[in-house]
Amino acid sequence: xxxxxxxxxxxxxxxxxxxxxxxxxxxxxxxxxxxxxxxxxxxxxxxxxxxxxxxxxxxxxxxxxxxxxxxxxxxxxxxxxxxxxxxxxxxxxxxxxxxxxxxxxxxxxxxxxxxxxxxxxxxxxxxxxxxxxxxxxxxxxxxxxxxxxxxxxxxxxxxxxxxxxxxxxxxxxxxxxxxxxxxxxxxxxxxxxxxxxxxxxxxxxxxxxxxxxxxxxxxxxxxxxxxxxxxxxxxxxxxxxxxxxxxxxxxxxxxxxxxxxxxxxxxxxxxxxxxxxxxxxxxxxxxxxxxxxxxxxxxxxxxxxxxxxxxxxxxxxxxxxxxxxxxxxxxxxxxxxxxxxxxxxxxxxxxxxxxxxxxxxxxxxxxxxxxxxxxxxxxxxxxxxxxxxxxxxxxxxxxxxxxxxxxxxxxxxxxxxxxxxxxxxxxxxxxxxxxxxxxxxxxxxxxxxxxxxxxxxxxxxxxxxxxxxxxxxxxxxxxxxxxxxxxxxxxxxxxxxxxxxxxxxxxxxxxxxxxxxxxx
Numbered sequence: 001x002x003x004x005x006x007x008x009x010x011x012x013x014x015x016x017x018x019x020x021x022x023x024x025x026x027x028x029x030x031x032x033x034x035x036x037x038x039x040x041x042x043x044x045x046x047x048x049x050x051x052x053x054x055x056x057x058x059x060x061x062x063x064x065x066x067x068x069x070x071x072x073x074x075x076x077x078x079x080x081x082x083x084x085x086x087x088x089x090x091x092x093x094x095x096x097x098x099x100x101x102x103x104x105x106x107x108x109x110x111x112x113x114x115x116x117x118x119x120x121x122x123x124x125x126x127x128x129x130x131x132x133x134x135x136x137x138x139x140x141x142x143x144x145x146x147x148x149x150x151x152x153x154x155x156x157x158x159x160x161x162x163x164x165x166x167x168x169x170x171x172x173x174x175x176x177x178x179x180x181x182x183x184x185x186x187x188x189x190x191x192x193x194x195x196x197x198x199x200x201x202x203x204x205x206x207x208x209x210x211x212x213x214x215x216x217x218x219x220x221x222x223x224x225x226x227x228x229x230x231x232x233x234x235x236x237x238x239x240x241x242x243x244x245x246x247x248x249x250x251x252x253x254x255x256x257x258x259x260x261x262x263x264x265x266x267x268x269x270x271x272x273x274x275x276x277x278x279x280x281x282x283x284x285x286x287x288x289x290x291x292x293x294x295x296x297x298x299x300x301x302x303x304x305x306x307x308x309x310x311x312x313x314x315x316x317x318x319x320x321x322x323x324x325x326x327x328x329x330x331x332x333x334x335x336x337x338x339x340x341x342x343x344x345x346x347x348x349x350x351x352x353x354x355x356x357x358x359x360x361x362x363x364x365x366x367x368x369x370x371x372x373x374x375x376x377x378x379x380x381x382x383x384x385x386x387x388x389x390x391x392x393x394x395x396x397x398x399x400x401x402x403x404x405x406x407x408x409x410x411x412x413x414x415x416x417x418x419x420x421x422x423x424x425x426x427x428x429x430x431x432x433x434x435x436x437x438x439x440x441x442x443x444x445x446x447x448x449x450x451x452x453x454x455x456x457x458x459x460x461x462x463x464x465x466x467x468x469x470x471x472x473x474x475x476x477x478x479x480x481x482x483x484x485x486x487x488x489x490x491x492x493x494x495x496x497x498x499x500x501x502x503x504x505x506x507x508x509x510x511x512x513x514x515x516x517x518x519x520x
Contacts, residue, residue, distance in 0.1 A: 005353060009211045013246070014221030023048050033178050036204035038185075039109040041244035042069050049247045052222065056268065057098045057252040065247070068099070072106035074171035075164070080111055081172040083138055083157050087112030087179040090134050090186070092156075094118040094127070094141040094148075096254040097231050100164050102240065104140045105185070105231075112179025113137075116186045117232035119196060121506035124148040126196070131156050134186065134198055134387060140164060142254075186387060187234050187328050198387035199328045201237075208380045209331070210245050212352040213238075216335040217299050217322045219246060223271040226251040226264055228279050233507045234328045235301040239274035258282040265293035272297035277305050278508035280313050280321075281447065288316045295320050303509050304415060306447070307437040310345040314338060323349060325415060329392055330399050331381035333357055334413045346437055348405065348413040355379040356398060359407055364395045369409045372416055372431075375401045404431070421512075423452030423460040428490040432462060435483060435491050439464055442482065444472035449502050449510045450493060453519050463495035465515055467502055474498070 010016045019027075026047035034040030045054070046065045053062040063071070079085040091108045093115055095101035108115040116134050118127065128151040131139065140159045141149060149158055159167065182203045188196040204210070219225070225248045229236035243250045251268050253260060256279055265273065266289060277300050295317060301324040314321050319338035325348035326332035334357060336349030351357040356378040359367050367373035376398035383399075385391045393400040404422060405415040416422075417433035424430070432450040439448040446469045455461040468474060476496035483492045503514035 005215075006207055006211050009215045009353075010207065013214045013219065015246070017221065019048060035178075035182060036206065037109045037182060038106045038241065038244065039072075041241065042072065042106055045244055045247045049222070052247060053249045055099050055102060055250045055252065058254060059099065062249070063099055068103070069106075071099075071168050072103045073110065073176055074168045075103050076107035076110040076176060077171040077174055078167035079107055079113075079138065081174070082167065083159075085111055085113050085137055087181050087183070088114070089137040090114045090116050092116045092118050092131060092134065092136040092139040092141075093232070094120065094122075094139060094145050095232075096120060096142055096144075097227065097236070097252040098142075098254055099252070100140075100142075100161065101231055102250075102252075103168070104164070105240075109183045110176050110179070112181045112183045114184045114186055114200075116198065117188065117237065119188050119232055119506055120145070120230065122148075122196070124151050128152055130188065130196065130198075184384070185237065187232070187237065189328050197390075200384040200387060201234075201328075201331075202381060202384055204241075204381065208354055210242060212332070212354050212379065213242060213324075213335075214246075216337065216352045217297055217324075219248075219272055219297060221246050222248060224249040224251065224268055225272045225274065226253075226261065226268070226270045228253070228256050228261060228273060228275040229302065230506055233276075233302060234326070234331070235274065235276065235324070235507075238331070239299075256282070258286045262286060262289055262293065265295065269294055271295065272299065274299050276300060276302040276508040277309060278303070278447075278504065280309060281306070284309075284312055284316060292317055297322060299324060301326060302507050304417075304433060304437075305341075305346055307440040308345060309440075310341040314341065323347070325349060325413065326377075327401055327403075329383045330377040330401055331379060331383075333375065333377040333379075333401060336412075340412060344408075344412060344414070346414065348415045350411055350413065351377075357413065358395075358398055359405060359413075360395060367406075369407050372404050372406045374419065375403045375405045375413070375415070377401055421452070423462070425452075425455070425460050425462070425490050426458040428488070430460075430462060430491055435462060435464065435487065435493060438483060438486055439466065439479065442474070442479070444468050444474045447502050449512070449515060451512050451515055453495070453516065455494070461495070462491070462493040463497060463515075463519075464493035465497045465499050465502060465518075467499050 027044045030043035050066040054065040054068045056062040138157045185201040186198045227239045299322045323336040325334045334349040336347045359373040378398040416431045436450040446467045449465045452460045453463045479496045503511040
């Protein structure tokens with residue numbers, strides 16, 4: 001990444017503001033010794049702003065940056081001295097958003113161990129499989145997940161919340177030096193259609209990844225940021241990385257509750273929030289506070305924005321919405337700004353600085369604007385492969401996202417859905433997301449999902465699952481007629497099923513496999 005651009009962006013976001021010479025030197029030395037890992041980011045924040053509030057959760061008083069590092073170092077020494085964790089070992093983290101999870105992440109990094117971020121929605125059987133496949137040495141877990149733990153392999157040591165506090169309080173003496181290897185963060189893919197896979201996330205090699213994000217999303221040093229997205233998810237984890245780099249005050253809640261979130265945004269005077277789209281839907285079901293929260297940025301990622309959501313949210317909370325399109329494997333691909341979303345509410349945006357994005361056909365050739373093709377991405381943070389040893393298809397240094405999409409003549413990206421979600425019905429290619437987006441615009445519809453199901457005559461057909469707002473009614477034929485008015489006949493869902501709610505995983509993605517159970 002070009003040095004002038006990097007310097008200009010860091011200056012705009014306050015990272016190059018003058019400071020005491022001793023603190024600035026200490027800050028740079030922390031990054032030199034520990035790199036841009038969570039441990040390095042936290043150490044540089046302590047060097048520059050040791051007394052600043054680093055993290056506030058539901059446990060009570062805020063932890064300063066100095067206190068957060070002290071607790072993480074104590075935990076690291078106990079993991080090393082008491083549980084034998086060494087560089088290269090893997091530590092599983094089955095936790096909701098709170099200070100203990102952040103401390104365990106940093107402690108793993110301090111030791112050069114790999115932190116395996118476990119989706120809180122996994123069943124006991126899935127958890128046992130993950131523990132075996134990832135060769136976990138330790139599992140740190142919240143008390144609420146205790147009933148899922150007994151089936152783990154016997155060699156996996158378990159640390160609940162009380163034990164975690166004991167390890168922090170009773171840490172043995174000793175120092176910590178940069179480990180012989182960088183610990184990796186392993187994020188489990190969402191697993192909406194099958195078993196989750198472990199994806200190895202690289203450690204940033206410099207300011208480039210941070211600059212790519214904050215150039216497009218106007219976050220600043222010492223902002224107060226509520227991270228509502230789960231920290232075990234790629235988006236929540238990325239938010240944590242950005243916040244530590246910016247020496248922000250991080251606000252965490254274990255569970256997302258729209259009323260509690262609005263209260264926190266107001267009480268903490270939050271400048272920004274990281275969330276997933278379904279959280280915005282839930283916020284819009286609450287009365288908009290007067291005065292409304294002083295948000296300058298609401299950054300979402302993790303799933304597509306349903307039809308009309310971007311417009312309705314900005315009408316209620318101001319033009320502060322940024323939509324990042326990416327994945328566990330490619331990190332980020334594009335970012336849509338409020339101006340982009342006003343012009344095209346379902347847009348995925350444009351690639352940020354330093355990112356290459358191409359839409360290619362099956363032979364690897366670029367498609368013309370408006371034509372649907374496979375989305376390939378290149379940036380500094382492409383994943384290093386799955387822990388199973390498998391990888392993803394690449395083309396000239398660009399990684400396959402697994403999604404289909406198109407670019408308009410102005411270079412704005414639109415994502416049509418997963419390549420394996422597209423169905424062929426009567427010889428026609430049909431994208432369920434297009435139908436889903438249209439149906440979501442009906443005022444009676446709270447949320448909608450459209451999937452392909454087997455059909456004896458046409459091979460496949462569309463089935464629409466709708467959850468309505470309380471007190472609303474809708475006729476299936478009226479839904480079909482509505483779609484028929486706007487889209488081609490082969491896009492009309494043959495089946496319209498009304499449900500109380502859509503099944504979602506812990507990151508808000510709809511579980512298509514659960515919907516298919518309706519068909520046995």
